[in-house]
Structures are given as structure tokens and as C-alpha cells.
Amino acid sequence: xxxxxxxxxxxxxxxxxxxxxxxxxxxxxxxxxxxxxxxxxxxxxxxxxxxxxxxxxxxxxxxxxxxxxxxxxxxxxxxxxxxxxxxxxxxxxxxxxxxxxxxxxxxxxxxxxxxxxxxxxxxxxxxxxxxxxxxxxxxxxxxxxxxxxxxxxxxxxxxxxxx
Amino acid sequence: xxxxxxxxxxxxxxxxxxxxxxxxxxxxxxxxxxxxxxxxxxxxxxxxxxxxxxxxxxxxxxxxxxxxxxxxxxxxxxxxxxxxxxxxxxxxxxxxxxxxxxxxxxxxxxxxxxxxxxxxxxxxxxxxxxxxxxxxxxxxxxxxxxxxxxxxxxxxxxxxxxxxxxxxxxxxxxxxxxxxxxxxxxxxxxxxxxxxxxxxxxxxxxxxxxxxxxxxxxxxxxxxxxxxxxxxxxxxxxxxxxxxxxxxxxxxxxxxxxxxxxxxxxxxxxxxxxxxxxxxxxxxxxxxxxxxxxxxxxxxxxxxxxxxxxxxxxxxxxxxxxxxxxxxxxxxxxxxxxxxxxxxxxxxxxxxxxxxxxxxxxxxxxxxxx
Numbered sequence: 068x069x070x071x072x073x074x075x076x077x078x079x080x081x082x083x084x085x086x087x088x089x090x091x092x093x094x095x096x097x098x099x100x101x102x103x104x105x106x107x108x109x110x111x112x113x114x115x116x117x118x119x120x121x122x123x124x125x126x127x128x129x130x131x132x133x134x135x136x137x138x139x140x141x142x143x144x145x146x147x148x149x150x151x152x153x154x155x156x157x158x159x160x161x162x163x164x165x166x167x168x169x170x171x172x173x174x175x176x177x178x179x180x181x182x183x184x185x186x187x188x189x190x191x192x193x194x195x196x197x198x199x200x201x202x203x204x205x206x207x208x209x210x211x212x213x214x215x216x217x218x219x220x221x222x223x224x225x226x227x228x229x230x
Numbered sequence: 231x232x233x234x235x236x237x238x239x240x241x242x243x244x245x246x247x248x249x250x251x252x253x254x255x256x257x258x259x260x261x262x263x264x265x266x267x268x269x270x271x272x273x274x275x276x277x278x279x280x281x282x283x284x285x286x287x288x289x290x291x292x293x294x295x296x297x298x299x300x301x302x303x304x305x306x307x308x309x310x311x312x313x314x315x316x317x318x319x320x321x322x323x324x325x326x327x328x329x330x331x332x333x334x335x336x337x338x339x340x341x342x343x344x345x346x347x348x349x350x351x352x353x354x355x356x357x358x359x360x361x362x363x364x365x366x367x368x369x370x371x372x373x374x375x376x377x378x379x380x381x382x383x384x385x386x387x388x389x390x391x392x393x394x395x396x397x398x399x400x401x402x403x404x405x406x407x408x409x410x411x412x413x414x415x416x417x418x419x420x421x422x423x424x425x426x427x428x429x430x431x432x433x434x435x436x437x438x439x440x441x442x443x444x445x446x447x448x449x450x451x452x453x454x455x456x457x458x459x460x461x462x463x464x465x466x467x468x469x470x471x472x473x474x475x476x477x478x479x480x481x482x483x484x485x486x487x488x489x490x491x492x493x494x495x496x497x498x499x500x501x502x503x504x505x506x507x508x509x510x511x512x513x514x515x516x517x518x519x520x521x522x523x524x525x526x527x528x529x530x531x532x533x534x535x536x537x538x539x540x541x542x543x544x545x546x547x548x549x550x551x552x553x554x555x556x557x558x559x560x561x562x563x564x565x566x567x568x569x570x571x572x573x574x575x576x577x578x579x580x581x582x583x584x585x586x587x588x589x590x591x592x593x594x595x596x597x598x599x600x
Contacts, residue, residue, distance in 0.1 A: 077250065078242050085240035090232050102240055103249050110254035112394060127392040130563070163232070172560045182232060195390075 073113050076120060081106055083121055084128035087183045091132040091167070093160050101131045122194030125184035126176060136164055163213070170209055177205040178213070257394075291512040293377045295400050307341035310399045311381055314451075315372060317404035330404065332372035332380055334451060336483050337397075339569060349483050349539035350569040353476045356544060357555040358383050367555060377402065377512070387542070391563045393570065400514040407510025408451075409444030414506065415489040417441035418482065419599050420450075420591045424460065426468075428453035439599035447486070450591070451479050476541050476556075478591055484539040485593050540565055 084105040088098035105127040109116050116123040167175050173195075180191045181202070188206070192199045240246075317330030335352040354369035361375060361382070371379040381397050388395035403411065412418050419441050427434040433449035435442075437459075442450065454475050456468035468474050543561035548554055594600075 074247075077247060081242055081246065081250070082240055089237060095237065099240060099246070103246060103253060106250040107253035107257055108392075108394065110250060111257045112389075115389070123389075123392075130392040159232075172558070172562070 072117060073110055076117075077106060080109065080120055080124045083184055084124045086185070087125050087128040087179060088132040090160070090183050091129065091164055092135060093157065097135060098132075101128050101135070104131060119190075119194045121184070122180055122186055122190055125180050125186065126194070129176075129179035129183065133164075133167060136168070166213055170212060174205045174209040174212070177202055178209040181206050182210075292515045293400065293402070293512050295378050295381050295397070295514045307339050307343065308398045309395065310338045310340065310401060311384060311397045312336040312338055313372065313377075313380065313400070313402045314408050315402060315404050329373045331369040333369060333405075334408075334479060334483070335368060335380070335384065337384060337395075337569070345536055347487065347537045348569050349480075349487065349537065350565065351476065351480045351483055351539065351541045352384060352387065353542060353544055353556050355554075355556045356387070356542070357547065357549065357557050358386060365549070377514070387558065387562075388566055390558070391566055393563070393566050395570075399517050400512075401517075402512040404510045405448055407506060409448050410506040410510065412442065412444040412447040412486060412489075415486070417443050418447050418485045418489050419594050420481065420485055421594045421599075422591050424458045426453075426456055426458055426591075427465070428456045430455050439594045441599055447482060451475075451482055453478070476544070480539050480541045481591050481593060484537055487537045487539075488593065540568065 081102050085098050085102040088101040088105075089095065092098055092101075105124045108127055109120060109124050113120075167178065170178065176195060177191060180186050180194060181188065186194075188199050188202045192202045195202070313332045313336070314334035315330035316333045331354070333354055335354060337350040337352060339346075339348045339350075341348070352368060354367060356368040357365055358368050358371065360366050360371065361379065366374070368380070368383055371383040375382075377400050381400060385395045385397060419439060421439045422435050422437055425434075425436045428449070431449045431453040433446060433453050433456075435446070435450075440446075452475075456474060457465045458468050459465050470477070543559050543565050544556040545559040546554060547557045
């Protein structure tokens with residue numbers, strides 16, 4: 068049964084979506100809403116997303132969170148009511164968001180799935196329909212961009228071949 | 231790596247789970263409502279079958295695609311994938327219908343609530359993942375995996391952006407069908423700033439306004455080695471190649487659709503349309519004659535400027551094998567949202583109203599040549 072299958076994975080998927088959204092927004096309520104919306108969208112098309120559900124909801128959550136940021140910047144919604152962050156975390160979050168918005172689309176997708184959703188490279192590759200090597204390349208470039216502005220404890224990644 | 235940004239995680243309770251299901255059911259109802267919407271197509275390629283008598287219905291080729299949901303009724307917008315294939319080529323190099331590639335791919339949203347028709351053209355050379363996991367051009371999905379493969383490929387473009395698309399109907403025309411349709415509506419008016427030609431596709435137009443006949447529409451839509459003539463009479467290559475071709479096809483698609491509305495010809499009458507549909511069209515098995523009648527009534531009341539179009543934003547890329555293809559770029563999300571709801575979320579997104587400024591043709595004012 069599709070519904071049973073979905074319900075069994077609901078909790079894990081909700082945490083994944085929440086983690087991505089919270090890391091971007093730092094707003095519990097907003098992240099909770101985004102997690103719920105991401106899960107509802109997955110529910111509607113479950114037969115098609117079930118085999119890559121983690122990556123799918125992470126990507127939807129990332130897109131929704133960045134949409135929230137964009138709407139805030141356009142003034143159509145209020146700024147987030149952030150949970151009390153450490154000042155350092157708040158600064159990292161702001162810089163992360165700014166950078167995510169400037170990364171090329173594929174790099175952004177890889178960074179969101181690999182480092183905000185903490186998905187393994189193989190899963191990211193399967194979700195994006197590309198090779199693990201391609202994921203490594205985009206992750207390498209994305210991390211290089213992140214390192215230019217954010218002090219992060221990032222693992223070293225050997226870029227895969229090619230440009 | 232970003233653990234420092236985490237809190238203690240989401241507290242998942244019954245309220246949260248119920249909220250997911252409640253919202254999911256709402257989305258599902260909206261999806262069903264959209265699918266059952268009052269299906270009314272103003273568009274030319276759909277209108278091929280307008281006026282089509284029940285007795286003729288069996289003459290039209292049918293194809294089964296994965297369209298679920300109840301039969302059409304009053305409701306919201308509906309999405310139709312309209313495909314022009316290279317089947318039935320006029321030069322004798324005619325592939326079988328089963329192996330035809332998709333040369334023109336138009337995703338059309340018919341929105342009775344806002345009296346709008348939005349067209350998203352999808353380039354044939356878009357690099358996509360095939361069902362077997364390998365990559366290929368979007369055009370090839372039609373040849374290898376049939377109509378369902380192409381439908382799935384287009385839906386995949388949306389899914390990659392976290393957007394939902396469920397195509398409701400499928401209409402396919404071969405080259406002869408596009409030629410005949412353009413002729414039936416009295417030609418497609420386009421304006422060119424300079425003289426243009428493509429010796430491969432056979433198109434050759436002076437600067438100015440032209441009513442393109444069916445052969446010229448097909449030749450221009452296939453032109454990928456266009457030359458432009460400057461003021462001194464010198465011919466130079468159009469450097470935009472498939473980029474330019476895609477942008478021109480956006481204009482052509484919109485022009486053809488507008489021509490239907492402004493045409494003095496009642497395309498629903500006469501045997502020519504029936505013959506054209508029987509010879510050159512393939513439609514999905516769920517499309518019935520009553521729907522088509524309703525589409526026609528709605529479409530006939532729309533003004534020409536109710537039809538707007540854009541191309542899927544893409545950038546060139548080279549595959550590991552060296553093939554020049556296209557991939558979606560950063561603007562694609564905005565374009566998909568525009569296509570879905572007709573709104574632009576912010577000033578940065580206005581660029582997607584036209585896929586690219588590279589067009590060398592345009593639609594004349596009022597869709598008529600002076």
C-alpha cells in the first residue's frame with residue numbers, strides 16, 4: 068500500500084526536510100511548515116518519488132526555503148523569527164544563504180543535498196540523474212565557493228576528472 | 231559540516247502527521263480538479279481535430295499515455311503536451327512513425343479561469359536522463375520510448391525543480407501535419423529585421439513582414455544554420471545556432487496559435503481538417519470529441535493576445551562524448567512557475583518572459599502584415 072509505505076518513511080523524511088530548511092532559515096516554525104509542505108508534495112506523487120524520496124524532499128525543502136528568503140527580500144513576508152542562535156551560527160547562516168543564491172543551479176543542488184541534507188554522494192547522483200564523479204566536481208566547486216566567505220569545517224574533496 | 235546550524239530537530243507528533251495528510255489530500259484534490267477541468271483548447275495543433283465527427287474518430291491514431299483521473303468536467307487549467315515530430319518528412323527521408331523524434335515540444339497550459347493560454351517550448355536538444363539511466367536528447371525519448379517516454383521526460387524537467395506537473399493530454403503532429411495546419415489557418419505572419427536564409431532547411435525570406443505558408447513554417451522551424459544579410463548585402467552566419475532556433479520556435483509557436491484565433495477560416499469545417507488529422511495526428515486515448523467541442527467554443531472567444539509563450543531557459547553544454555546539447559539554467563525555476571501560474575515572483579524573473587534576445591523574427595502588430 069502506497070500510504071502505508073509513505074507513513075513508514077514519514078518521520079525520517081520530515082527530519083530531512085526540516086534539517087535542510089532550518090539550516091537555511093534558522094526559523095523553527097517556518098522550517099516545520101516547509102517540512103510539512105515537502106512531505107505533502109511527496110505524498111501526492113509518492114509512486115514516482117518513493118525510490119529517491121530523501122533527495123526529493125530535501126530538494127523541495129531547499130527550494131521552498133530559498134523561496135522564503137527571496138520573498139523576504141522582496142518584502143512580501145516578514146523576516147524570520149529566528150531561534151536564539153549563537154552569533155557565529157547566525158553569521159554562517161546568512162552567508163550560506165547569500166552564497167546558495169549565487170551558486171550555479173547544479174552546484175546549489177549538490178550543496179543542498181550533500182551538505183544540508185547530509186546525503187551520500189551516490190544518493191545525490193541518483194537523485195540528480197548524474198554520475199558520482201559529476202557530484203564530486205560540483206561539490207568541489209561549491210565548497211570552494213563556500214570557503215571563500217564562510218569559515219566551515221569542510222572535508223577535503225578531490226575533484227573528479229574533467230572541468 | 232553545518233551541524234552548528236542545527237537545533238534539536240523536528241518534534242513529530244500526530245498533529246504534524248495529520249497536517250501532512252490533510253495538505254496532501256488538498257493537493258491531490260487540486261490536482262484532480264485541474265485534470266478534470268473544463269478542457270478547452272484554442273490551439274492550433276489541438277484544433278486539428280476540431281469539428282471532427284464521431285464517425286471520423288476512429289481514423290485518428292491513438293496512443294495510450296499515463297493519464298489518470300476522472301473524465302473532464304468544469305474546473306481549472308489543463309496541460310497538454312503538443313509535439314511536432316520529424317515523421318513524414320517532405321524530403322523523402324521519412325522515418326517510421328514509431329521511430330520519429332520530437333522536433334518541436336510545446337507544453338501548453340489552457341487556463342479557462344484566467345482566459346489565458348501559456349506555452350512553454352522545450353528544446354529538442356535538452357539533455358535528459360532516459361528511463362534506463364543513460365542520457366540523451368529530449369527529442370530521442372520520443373523515438374526510443376514513445377509518447378509515454380516523452381511525457382515522462384517533460385515531467386522530469388519539472389520534478390528536477392521540485393515542481394509538480396501532470397500532463398493531461400498528448401497531441402502529436404508529423405511534419406505534414408504542421409505544414410497542412412499552417413496552410414489551413416491561412417499562414418503564419420512573422421516579421422524579419424533582415425533577410426534570412428538557410429540553405430539546409432530551405433528557408434529564404436527578405437526583410438519585412440511575411441505570411442509564411444506551411445512549407446516555410448517547417449523550414450524556418452528546422453533552420454539551425456541560419457544566415458543573416460546586413461545592410462551592405464553581406465551574408466553572415468547566425469552564431470546562435472540551436473539557441474536561436476529555440477527562440478525562433480517560441481515566436482513561431484505563438485504565431486501559429488494566434489493565427490488560429492485571427493484566422494477567417496473556420497477550421498472546424500470541411501473535410502480538409504479531418505483528412506489532415508487522420509493522416510498526420512496522433513492523440514491520447516482519453517481525448518474525446520465532447521472535450522474538443524468545448525475547447526473550440528472557449529478558444530474562439532479568446533483574443534489573440536491571450537496566448538503568450540516562452541522557451542525553457544537553457545545553456546549550451548558539451549557531453550563527455552562531445553555532443554553539443556542544452557541543459558536547463560538558473561532561470562528555469564522562474565520560467566516553470568510563470569508557466570504554472572502566470573505570475574512573476576520578483577523583478578529578477580521578468581527575463582524569462584523571453585527565453586533569449588537572440589530572435590531574428592517577431593510577430594507583427596495585430597498578427598497581420600500591413
